[in-house]
Amino acid sequence: MLRRERPETRIVLAEPANAQLIGSGTAQERGAGGAPAASHPAFEPHPIQGWTPDFIPDVLQEAIDKSLYDEVMPIPGPEGMKWAKALAQKEGIFTGISGGATFAVALQVAEKAAPGSVILCMLPDTGERYMTTPLFDGIEAEMDADEIALSQSTPGCQFPA
Structure with missing residues (x-):
């Protein structure tokens, strides 16, 4: 095309x-x-x-x-x-x-x-589907409490606890 x-x-x-x-x-x-x-x-x-x-x-x-x-x-x-x-x-x-x-x-x-x-x-x-892959290793360590809460409010987007 x-x-x-x-x-x-x-x-x-x-x-x-x-x-x-x-x-x-x-x-x-x-x-x-x-x-x-x-x-x-x-x-x-x-x-x-x-x-x-x-x-x-x-x-x-x-x-x-x-x-x-x-x-x-x-x-x-x-x-x-x-x-x-x-x-x-x-x-x-x-x-x-x-x-x-x-x-x-x-x-x-x-x-x-x-x-x-x-x-x-x-x-x-x-x-979104890569949140628990090596692509985002270490990201949660840089997140504040509000960012973690926002992450956990979206199905499929949670970082590991």
Whole structure:
């Protein structure tokens, strides 16, 4: 859709640096009906939750087969955490590790872009489901009583007691 409206659009995919399923160039083993038959050999555990299960989903395989992207860029998990925290602290954008990683890749794209370029960075989710993950380690230590009470008033957003 984007390319139909703006043919100059470049689509950049991001994936965990230590689990480059697409970047590896290795095909996903598939069984009957196109379902993944096994874990992808390039998969390794990584902290970017929500990204890259241990296989290439069929919908992504279709995009790969049709060359619907221009580039794939690896991003380390810690970089995603760094930018997720920075987005929350500096911009009030509450996203997860995948959102931070996506933003980190968008920054890399922006560094190389021509002046006046338009860059769309789609953040995949919010940060609420990551409250008990390493993304927010130590946050509760910095919270005052009112902030802790507010955190505990929202289902699914509580920091561990």
